[in-house]
Amino acid sequence: MRAALRTPTPLKLWLGLFALWALFLSGLAGFPGVLQAARLNGLLQAKHKQLSELQSEISRMQGEAAQLEKNRIVQLREIRRVLGYAAPGEVIFDFSAGDAF
Secondary structure, eight states: OOOSSSOOOOHHHHHHHHHHHHHHHHHSSSSOOOOHHHHHHHHHHHHHHHHHEEEEEEHHHHHHHHHHHHHHHHHHHHHHHHOOOOOOOOOOOOOSSOOOO
């Protein structure tokens, strides 16, 4: 009778449903999906690594700050290093490339 209005088979329905589900999971249709989750997970790992590096740098700087606050010799050495001065009796060797002769 009506050949144009055939009902879809259950296999075609399941394949269509699976294709729609895969499209949503992939994130290609603008929906958050597996690809976006993978990108975000990679970004999270990079930020955790950066955080641990910064925390170790902070702890190193806090140790230096504690030494500078407590030890006068360390303070003088740091002042000389920053300003480029030598202590009395201190010998400095300059190995930088300059005009030789």
